[in-house]
Amino acid sequence: MKKEPFVTKEQLEEIVKEYPTPFHLYDEKGLRRNMKALKEAFAWNKGYKEYFAVKATPNPFLINILKEYGCGCDCSSYTELMLSEAIGVTGEDIMFSSNDTPAEEFAYAEKLGAIINLDDITHIDFLEQTIGHIPETISCRYNPGGLFKISNDIMDNPGDSKYGMTTEQLFESFKILKEKGAKEFGIHAFLASNTVTNDYYPMLAKILFELAVKLQMETGVHIKFINLSGGIGIPYTPDQEPNDIRMIGDGVRRVYEEVLTPAGMGDVAIYTELGRFMMGPYGCLVTKAIHEKHTHKEYVGVDACAVNLMRPAMYGAYHHITVMGKEDIPCDHKYDIAGSLCENNDKFAIDRMLPKIDKGDLLVIHDTGAHGFSMGYNYNGKLKSAELLLKEDGTVQLIRRAETPADYFATFDCFDIGKKLLEE
Ligand SMILES: *Cc1c(COP(=O)(O)O)cnc(C)c1O
DSSP, X not given: OOOOOSSOHHHHHHHHHHSOSSEEEEEHHHHHHHHHHHHXXXXXXXXXXXXXXXXXXXXXXXXXXXXXXXXXXXXXXXXXXXXXXXXXXXXXXXXXXXXXXXXXXXXXXXXXXXXXXXXXXXXXXXXXXXXXXXXXXXEEEBOOOSOEEETTEEEEOGGGOSOSBOHXXXXXXXXXXXXXXXXXXXXXXXXXXXXXXXXXXXXXXXXXXXXXXXXXXHHOOEEXXXXXXXXXXXXXXXXXXXXXXXXXXXXXXXXXXXXXXXXXXXXXXXXXXXXXXXXXXXEEEEEEEEEEEESSSEEEEESOOTXXXXXXXXXXXXXXXXXXXXXXXXXOEEEEEEOSSSSTTOEEEEEEEEOOOOTTOEEEEXXXXXXXXXXXXXXXXXXXXXXXXXXXXXXXXEEEOOOOHHHHHGGGTTSHHHHHHHHO
16 A cells, blocks of 8 residues: 655645654544544443553653543553553553563552553562552453464464463462452453554454453453453555454454353453554654765665664664655665664665655655654664644644753753753
């Protein structure tokens, strides 16, 4: 499928007059359309709830839009909990799906009334010692081990992942938690990441639903919800077929009716913790070509770098690039699109066929709405960019300002040298 930006060249030329590149731009219209589609796809399940994975895009303005549709927050750290609380998402609207959890984070999650999802059997005692009791509602994260396959395709490798408990530990945990006073139980699993297939959720659901029936029978606990977590992917490359959320929702419904309903478990709520699927396509990184360099390869240097988008450097991830205004020009130039970090992996694209790029051209790097800005860092003293929202009415709202040197030096404020740096 042809990938087209959600913003036009004319719109961008207006935006850059006020907000210099680079910046992340988000698409309110797309975000709302997708959120509605997700809700509709799971409307068959009475208790259905999406808990947006805050780590994917920790911006209160964007999460507030999702909140209008009843979306909660999936948090895994202290500051993510703070962000949720600040936008009025508290209590069971928070899923605290954390791992290797520090005591103060459990304490804060409990204070907010969040649902706590335990990553390990040893966390039962740790939690009890930290907060003094076991909450009435509690969830456990499952990891069956082995490889996660769909047909013969290996989707991911749970056996090699640090998350979750084994089957035996899960049964044991439920028994212990029940003894300690827990009343309502949840099961959570995240077995494959960025799946671009409509089969992942239904397959995961089948594993978890069958497990839930066994758990309920063997331990006598009441299972309130099953959390399918994240993992629904997006088509980063033009040749990938996008997931069809209606088909995914329907696939889960069929497994539900086949496994849970006959077991008398037709009251189980389905939860999701999607991040990438919710925001990924509805954000892009806008950057400007500032240099061209002809050495052993052809380079275009842009004003963004891996600090603004780490996925290509970290995973070799593909992000589609549109050279604005040159959509219909043949892609007959082979470029490395590079940032300015002193790291050779700071490249948004390698050997990418693109139209001829001239200095001053605006480049849209697609699908940066999730795990984009949020993975940013400050290597080489580079500053994080602004985030902007392209609203439904076509206007643009600043939803996070760009960092300044004062932000970068802020943690020296308790030293004399800090005073000097922060004055400038
Ligand atoms: C990262 C994460 C998610 C979201 O994953 P996506 O791939 O962005 O959908 C959900 N739940 C947990 C526990 C996570 O760590």
